[in-house]
Amino acid sequence: MWDRAGEGKKIPFIRLRNIKKTFGHVVALDGINLDVYPGEVTALVGDNGAGKSTLIKIIAGVLNPDEGELSLNGRHFQHLTPSRAIELGISAVYQDLALVDCRDVASNIFLGKEPLKACFFVDKKRMNRESEELLKKLKVSVPSVTTPVELLSGGQRQGVAVARSIKQKGRMLIFDEPTAAMGVRESAGVLELIRDLGDEGFAVFVISHNLHHVFTIADRICVIRNGRLVKDLRTKSATPDQVVGFITGTNRDIADTADIVNIKEGSITT
Amino acid sequence: MTMPRNTGISRMKIRLLPGNILPQLLLILLILIMAFFLSITSPFFLTWDNLRNIFDHSALYIILALGMTFVISSGGIDLSVGAVTALSGVCMAVAMQSGLGVGISILSGVAAGALVGAANGCIISLFKINPFIVTLAFMSLVRGLALVITGGIPIYGFPRSFTWWGSGHIGPLNPPMLLAALLTVLAALVLNMSRFGYYTLALGGNEEALRRSGVSINLYKIMVYLLCGATAALGGLVVTARLNTAEPLAGWMLEMDSIAAVVLGGTSMKGGKGSIAGTAIACLLLGILRNGLVILSIPSYYQYLLIGVIILSAVIFAEAGWGKGLGSINRKKERRGRTV
Numbered sequence: 341m342w343d344r345a346g347e348g349k350k351i352p353f354i355r356l357r358n359i360k361k362t363f364g365h366v367v368a369l370d371g372i373n374l375d376v377y378p379g380e381v382t383a384l385v386g387d388n389g390a391g392k393s394t395l396i397k398i399i400a401g402v403l404n405p406d407e408g409e410l411s412l413n414g415r416h417f418q419h420l421t422p423s424r425a426i427e428l429g430i431s432a433v434y435q436d437l438a439l440v441d442c443r444d445v446a447s448n449i450f451l452g453k454e455p456l457k458a459c460f461f462v463d464k465k466r467m468n469r470e471s472e473e474l475l476k477k478l479k480v481s482v483p484s485v486t487t488p489v490e491l492l493s494g495g496q497r498q499g500v501a502v503a504r505s506i507k508q509k510g511r512m513l514i515f516d517e518p519t520a521a522m523g524v525r526e527s528a529g530v531l532e533l534i535r536d537l538g539d540e541g542f543a544v545f546v547i548s549h550n551l552h553h554v555f556t557i558a559d560r561i562c563v564i565r566n567g568r569l570v571k572d573l574r575t576k577s578a579t580p581d582q583v584v585g586f587i588t589g590t591n592r593d594i595a596d597t598a599d600i601v602n603i604k605e606g607s608i609t610t
Numbered sequence: 611m612t613m614p615r616n617t618g619i620s621r622m623k624i625r626l627l628p629g630n631i632l633p634q635l636l637l638i639l640l641i642l643i644m645a646f647f648l649s650i651t652s653p654f655f656l657t658w659d660n661l662r663n664i665f666d667h668s669a670l671y672i673i674l675a676l677g678m679t680f681v682i683s684s685g686g687i688d689l690s691v692g693a694v695t696a697l698s699g700v701c702m703a704v705a706m707q708s709g710l711g712v713g714i715s716i717l718s719g720v721a722a723g724a725l726v727g728a729a730n731g732c733i734i735s736l737f738k739i740n741p742f743i744v745t746l747a748f749m750s751l752v753r754g755l756a757l758v759i760t761g762g763i764p765i766y767g768f769p770r771s772f773t774w775w776g777s778g779h780i781g782p783l784n785p786p787m788l789l790a791a792l793l794t795v796l797a798a799l800v801l802n803m804s805r806f807g808y809y810t811l812a813l814g815g816n817e818e819a820l821r822r823s824g825v826s827i828n829l830y831k832i833m834v835y836l837l838c839g840a841t842a843a844l845g846g847l848v849v850t851a852r853l854n855t856a857e858p859l860a861g862w863m864l865e866m867d868s869i870a871a872v873v874l875g876g877t878s879m880k881g882g883k884g885s886i887a888g889t890a891i892a893c894l895l896l897g898i899l900r901n902g903l904v905i906l907s908i909p910s911y912y913q914y915l916l917i918g919v920i921i922l923s924a925v926i927f928a929e930a931g932w933g934k935g936l937g938s939i940n941r942k943k944e945r946r947g948r949t950v
């Protein structure tokens with residue numbers, strides 16, 4: 341079926357077994373089995389509507405699966421809640437960003453994790469300072485950390501969402517199209533960050549439409565099509581063409597791929 | 611990071627005149643204009659007795675509108691506050707009649723209000739029902755309860771230590787004024803500087819974002835309505851003590867007055883933005899307006915008309931007026947200041 345890339349050496353941070361999810365008549369996920377390992381960047385690719393966002397929402401506890409099981413640290417769960425997922429060290433950047441538009445940058449970055457002083461007052465000074473430092477590190481420029489998020493550009497908003505996921509101090513970080521609205525400089529900053537997080541030992545799970553980005557940062561590429569995980573590859577042993585083939589369904593397995601490559605190169609004689 | 615390019619005039623304007631203080635400045639201006647007009651119309655207006663009268667009446671509205679500010683900035687609404695005012699007064703009266711101490715009686719009345727608020731919040735958050743319809747039902751239910759408990763007959767005659775809360779003296783002021791002032795300061799601290807306040811505003815802004823950040827939105831919603839029930843009950847204390855009567859029909863239409871004050875004060879009906887100072891100033895404005903109607907001997911029926919017009923104009927103003935215009939100007943300038 342699929343290669344379990346990376347299995348054997350390391351213990352997975354999270355294991356998904358037979359995850360199913362339907363919305364009315366739409367089968368969004370149809371029995372997903374997937375392990376995500378610490379210390380590597382796993383990319384999830386697939387066409388629009390393949391079920392990528394649904395999958396990460398289930399991992400982050402935002403949605404409950406209809407069937408299946410998630411396990412972390414030997415504990416098994418039918419479903420998670422956002423607070424339980426954050427407790428367990430799962431932080432996510434959602435495709436819709438989940439920002440509170442009318443609140444300022446710092447309040448969004450620290451949402452749910454506001455530091456307190458005197459046990460009652462939110463330590464806004466500290467929030468502002470740490471937000472500035474973090475955004476600088478991410479190479480995201482905003483007019484000020486006290487600007488309401490609704491006044492920011494798409495890329496800046498994504499930067500804020502990424503910063504919040506870092507602030508949640510998870511051990512698994514999920515990014516759903518984190519650079520979709522970003523400019524070149526911001527994208528580069530975030531991609532570098534994602535790569536660094538993987539090298540620092542975090543379990544990184546990233547969704548992207550940009551195969552160039554995927555091949556730059558990912559150790560492993562999982563392809564999802566119509567709610568099924570159809571391929572699980574090491575980036576080293578894959579080519580973009582091959583991955584495109586799996587995404588669109590023109591490639592059924594590695595053997596096909598090899599044939600197509602060979603045909604392209606004209607080395608098959610019949 | 612602060613952009614060097616953004617330190618020019620646009621930046622200064624944003625800092626000096628943030629869009630969220632403008633409505634309050636406008637209200638103060640309006641108060642001054644009204645005061646000026648009334649003081650030349652009637653020599654009585656600027657006497658201390660009259661001003662004290664205005665403050666005294668505004669105090670009740672402020673107390674109720676503070677809780678309502680939290681509810682509305684969380685994206686909700688509470689139509690039951692007027693009825694809660696009556697019920698809590700009735701509870702206090704029944705407690706005192708049954709021989710309980712004044713302190714315990716007051717506490718029981720406040721607890722009753724908080725309980726109604728918590729019930730509102732529970733139903734709204736757990737069953738995900740529109741707050742308008744839930745609190746509308748509670749408005750009727752709670753009013754009915756107050757009528758059933760009293761049999762429709764007002765209860766009167768309370769100890770001095772209870773009526774002090776309505777008509778006592780503390781220097782030139784009275785307990786309702788001080789209570790209102792104290793609660794205003796507390797509410798401002800809580801809404802702007804506490805986690806509870808942050809989450810109240812986040813609830814109104816994007817409750818799904820708050821939920822995904824791991825915060826229990828049900829708990830905070832319940833707390834917001836509980837707070838509103840409690841402030842309505844404190845309003846009940848003031849009303850009951852002032853009249854020395856627990857009247858099951860007390861607080862009639864008070865929900866309208868407090869919603870009007872909150873909206874007028876610049877709190878957004880969409881949620882996410884709330885101004886405690888604005889609410890307090892708007893209550894004073896409404897107080898002066900009522901006082902003005904009396905001074906100009908305009909029948910009190912016109913108050914209802916006027917409150918309706920005020921709510922409408924405040925909402926239209928906030929939606930289409932300068933608030934939005936200024937916001938978009940700021941937005942353009944901030945966008946220009948970014949580098950990618």
Ligand SMILES: Nc1ncnc2c1ncn2[C@@H]1O[C@H](COP(=O)(O)OP(=O)(O)O)[C@@H](O)[C@H]1O
Pocket residue numbers: 363366367368386387388389390391392393394395
């Ligand atoms: N909340 C929802 N209600 C109904 N259908 C949904 C919902 N979320 C996702 N879907 C459907 O599930 C499928 C997978 O969606 P999604 O996970 O967002 O895809 P992707 O992120 O891979 O583009 C799509 O057909 C989408 O229309």
Ligand SMILES: [Mg+2]
Pocket residue numbers: 392393394435516
């Ligand atoms: Mg998606």
